[in-house]
Amino acid sequence: MKNKFLILALALFSIVEIQAARPRLVINIVAGSMRAEDMGRYAHNFSREGLGRLLTGGAVFNDSRYDYQQTTLPVSLATLSTGALPSTHGIIGERWYDYTSNRPVYLLSNLVNPRPDELIAPTLSETLLRHAPGSHSLTVALDPVSAIVMNGRGGSAFWMNEQCEWATSRSYAEELPQWIVRSNREKYNLSYAQEEWNTMLDADKYVNTRHWDIKLSLKKHSRNDRKQNTEGRLDPSNDFERICYTPAGNTAVFGFAKQAIVKYHLGEDDTPDILNICLDSAQRITEAYGPESVEVEDMIYRLDNDLADFLTFVLAQHKEEEVVVVFTAAHGSSPSFEEDVRRSTRFNTRQFEVIVNGFLNVRYGNGNWVLACENKCLWLNHNLIYERGLNLSEVQNEVAIFAMQFSGVSHALAASAMRTSYFGSGYARKLQNSFYPRRSGDVILNLMPGWIEEKERCWSVSGSMYGYDTQVPLIFFGGGIAPQRIARRIDLTSVAPTLSHLMGITEPAASEGVVLDEIVGR
Numbered sequence: 347m348k349n350k351f352l353i354l355a356l357a358l359f360s361i362v363e364i365q366a367a368r369p370r371l372v373i374n375i376v377a378g379s380m381r382a383e384d385m386g387r388y389a390h391n392f393s394r395e396g397l398g399r400l401l402t403g404g405a406v407f408n409d410s411r412y413d414y415q416q417t418t419l420p421v422s423l424a425t426l427s428t429g430a431l432p433s434t435h436g437i438i439g440e441r442w443y444d445y446t447s448n449r450p451v452y453l454l455s456n457l458v459n460p461r462p463d464e465l466i467a468p469t470l471s472e473t474l475l476r477h478a479p480g481s482h483s484l485t486v487a488l489d490p491v492s493a494i495v496m497n498g499r500g501g502s503a504f505w506m507n508e509q510c511e512w513a514t515s516r517s518y519a520e521e522l523p524q525w526i527v528r529s530n531r532e533k534y535n536l537s538y539a540q541e542e543w544n545t546m547l548d549a550d551k552y553v554n555t556r557h558w559d560i561k562l563s564l565k566k567h568s569r570n571d572r573k574q575n576t577e578g579r580l581d582p583s584n585d586f587e588r589i590c591y592t593p594a595g596n597t598a599v600f601g602f603a604k605q606a607i608v609k610y611h612l613g614e615d616d617t618p619d620i621l622n623i624c625l626d627s628a629q630r631i632t633e634a635y636g637p638e639s640v641e642v643e644d645m646i647y648r649l650d651n652d653l654a655d656f657l658t659f660v661l662a663q664h665k666e667e668e669v670v671v672v673f674t675a676a677h678g679s680s681p682s683f684e685e686d687v688r689r690s691t692r693f694n695t696r697q698f699e700v701i702v703n704g705f706l707n708v709r710y711g712n713g714n715w716v717l718a719c720e721n722k723c724l725w726l727n728h729n730l731i732y733e734r735g736l737n738l739s740e741v742q743n744e745v746a747i748f749a750m751q752f753s754g755v756s757h758a759l760a761a762s763a764m765r766t767s768y769f770g771s772g773y774a775r776k777l778q779n780s781f782y783p784r785r786s787g788d789v790i791l792n793l794m795p796g797w798i799e800e801k802e803r804c805w806s807v808s809g810s811m812y813g814y815d816t817q818v819p820l821i822f823f824g825g826g827i828a829p830q831r832i833a834r835r836i837d838l839t840s841v842a843p844t845l846s847h848l849m850g851i852t853e854p855a856a857s858e859g860v861v862l863d864e865i866v867g868r
């Protein structure tokens with residue numbers, strides 16, 4: 347009898363111990379764009395309370411990567427939030443094409459009241475809400491796509507609209523909380539918009555040397571005219587642009603996150619809560635100036651300062667063992683091209699569409715054979731192919747073979763090969779991991795290292811299978827996690843199941859990642 351009571355007591359003690367070890371608050375911080383090497387390249391200028399605090403006090407994974415080609419912001423945010431590859435979670439970009447109607451389908455079709463209708467796999471936040479009654483999830487980003495993809499269904503999600511006001515949709519709340527309404531009415535976010543962006547440190551402290559004129563012009567453009575002038579500097583057209591394309595965007599997001607912690611009482615009871623933070627400005631600045639620029643370096647230092655302020659605030663509200671902070675990035679970015687080699691490293695998708703359509707005209711007769719080419723996916727007109735009595739797989743294979751003649755194309759695979767074959771290694775595996783049959787194109791391209799798709803006056807982009815895009819920082823901090831450096835290669839699909847384990851809930855239903863033993867202490 348005594349043994350039975352002893353066993354019961356030990357079991358109850360173990361349950362209590364596990365519950366006590368669960369974090370009260372999980373904070374996911376995702377930089378829109380940052381390479382893993384940036385953490386070492388600029389570390390000597392980091393503050394002790396910001397990125398320096400994470401690097402010295404957290405579990406740092408030195409080789410964390412995305413194992414697929416389509417390393418763009420919405421795709422990687424979906425991977426981080428679901429624990430699944432794009433081939434499973436179904437997010438392949440901000441839009442794709444419907445083969446029945448030949449029309450584009452947008453990830454967010456209603457910009458006034460965006461909804462998470464096109465999300466397929468459940469996110470970590472959704473899973474927490476379902477399995478831990480009384481928990482709360484909140485996501486904040488500048489872009490509604492980022493906020494909605496990270497959050498999923500349920501909980502709260504906020505983003506900044508073109509009037510520099512915080513917004514949400516009826517999918518999350520019928521109306522904004524009064525504290526946000528008051529902030530919007532007072533135009534608080536306009537205090538972040540600066541007419542000039544000056545470097546934070548003395549010139550000799552910067553590692554990078556390429557330096558555009560970063561004084562911001564007040565010249566007016568349309569919202570869609572987000573580009574650099576002929577000298578290469580960005581020319582934001584309004585307050586919204588001056589926030590989104592400067593480090594002010596990161597500052598604004600962190601500022602909102604601090605208020606949300608207090609207003610939503612995040613982490614104040616034993617039921618874990620999640621706060622997702624996406625720093626979209628990091629991607630926009632990197633695209634506009636290039637990762638080797640002083641502007642990007644300065645943005646990282648200012649992000650470090652914002653993070654220091656944020657972490658100091660969080661740890662003043664909660665004990666370190668009650669909070670788990672994850673810091674990572676959605677992708678890296680391509681090397682910046684130089685002006686004299688621009689033409690030799692750019693892939694003109696519009697030209698590619700025209701030439702492929704001309705090739706099919708010669709082969710099968712005149713017609714609008716090509717719907718679009720975006721994000722290295724080429725969509726063909728299935729209706730026309732079937733009307734002409736052609737075999738879809740044969741047409742796909744012909745186009746894939748033809749595409750190999752173009753400069754910059756290293757590989758091209760037909761959708762039929764993706765559907766009928768299994769590629770266990772090499773470039774084809776990464777292409778297949780990005781392929782979702784109901785949405786991806788008929789032919790998937792891979793460009794040579796350093797090559798990027800043509801975007802007007804854009805110095806760097808993401809979306810390749812190469813290390814400069816796929817390898818990103820990953821740090822787990824707090825929650826009793828031991829400071830350490832982990833050298834082994836890990837996949838970013840592991841983030842969601844690892845956090846699920848820490849919070850004592852089941853992992854997201856579509857999750858394919860493995861729990862990181864270094865974090866959970868197994």
